[in-house]
Amino acid sequence: MQVTAAVAREPRQPLTIEKLELDDLRPNEVLVRMVATGVCHTDAIVRDQVYPTPLPAVLGHEGAGIVEQIGSSVTTVQPGDHVLLAAAYCGKCDRCRSGEMAYCENLFAADFGGRRPDGSTALSKDGEVISSHFFGQSSFATYANVVEESVVRVGSDVPLEVVAPLGCGIQTGAGAVLNELKPALNSTLVVIGTGAVGSGAIMAGGVAGCARIIAVDIHTSRLDLAKELGATDVINTQEADLTDEILRLTDGRGADYVIDTTARPELLRKAADALALRGTLALVGAAKPGTEVSFEIGLSLVKGWTFKTVIQGSSVPQVFIPKLIELWKEGRFPMDKLMRSYALSEINQGFEDSANGTVVKPVIVF
Known part of the structure; x- marks a missing residue:
């Protein structure tokens, strides 16, 4: 299917808004229609190649949206569910099996590799390979094929444009x-x-x-x-x-x-x-x-x-993020004070405002 995405093509250069092809869903993936995504400092340092995710790439790792379709092996969500997207982890190494997903032994491959374990990417343009699955998601796009490990189900009453930044920063x-x-x-x-x-x-x-x-x-x-x-x-x-x-x-x-x-x-x-x-x-x-x-x-x-x-945060996202949402509902965690909304076409302004300190948390709302 065709999606619209912000693509990082060159280090330290603005992202470009482009039409890309999103490939077929894999058994362990969830197709998410993005509603909002935060802009994080990690996106900026990867854009600038401090960490070497292969460019061109679709970044974004604080996504929030609605499940459109699930792969055959997915059990934790269903179409129509509202979800936040957090970092990916392999779920198989000793650290993951010990409940320490943040310290996954395969963290760099899962979050920064830009590829699935089989070497494929979900995104392309006229045959050109575009790195995908940044933190398991690549949420600077209207739709994404997201690994199940990155998905956190939340209540349908939760405003996704407010809670999206919980995925990382x-x-x-x-x-x-x-x-x-x-x-x-x-x-x-x-x-x-x-x-x-x-x-x-x-x-x-x-x-x-x-x-x-x-x-x-x-x-x-x-x-x-x-x-x-x-x-x-x-x-x-x-x-x-x-x-x-x-x-x-x-x-x-x-x-x-x-x-x-x-x-x-x-x-x-x-x-x-x-x-x-x-x-x-x-x-x-x-x-x-x-x-x-x-x-x-x-x-x-x-x-x-x-x-x-x-x-x-040494977090298990599926456990910790819902707790933070409850604290926000109780008025004890006023994270909405940090945010300013931007359209996808304004994403580079969001990066700039974050870098110069005028905005704490830019949020792209689709």
Whole structure:
């Protein structure tokens, strides 16, 4: 069938809106008519080839839509179901079988390979091969053949244009707090970078009962929004030193937990220097492969602190995303404050607005 899609053809160049051919559904796939999809920083770094998904490609990995058709082996959804789309995983490796799908041993092939396991793609144009199945979905298109592992069924009363971004960014930040760090009641949480991932972490910090939530950014508008989401304090690193301000706000004690969404080595170092005894620094931001960071290990030894990396919020999407939707319904997770809607034809403007900080979460509405 013919679909309309935004295609990444060259690194660091705008996406082009094109008519493509979508191939036949495989037994383990679900045909989804897309209603909305978020624009994520990961889409931008793959467009720019920081991660090497073969171009040309249809990206997009925060899709939401309605099931049109299911493959012969699909059991979890039926035509007419409303679904969110999250990251793909193989479901067969030791990590998947242990319930740790975010750390699937075949993650790069499933999410960034641009191909099915048999080497085929779902998308083409006049015989030209177009990479598909980005995060199992490639949701920057009007329709997609999505692997069953990426599909999360939601209620038909849930507005898909609001919940679509839960597929990656917001889930990543919230899951890092609620699934991985599990902060103690009345603890201190610092969130570096207040984009979609950081905003998810801030809201989750409130759900978890953190007494002090410190938001860090360089954009005043985003810091103002962070306060609306639950931040008790803010730090603008263009105006103050990160380590000094964290220590000042915590009366010299330091932060119990820090989540960094920026992957900037200098900020990670400053955050580590501001940790409390037994504190934890978690990196959730994506850096170019080969990026390194140095930490002080002399005086730090007696602090017993932890550094860890967290992807996809250590979530099982089919379990965690419905919980976040319930929190949103209860008014405890106001993620709709982050979003601005764009038409598919405006997708490059969405990327630009996200990059310059004027919009936290662009959402393409079909």
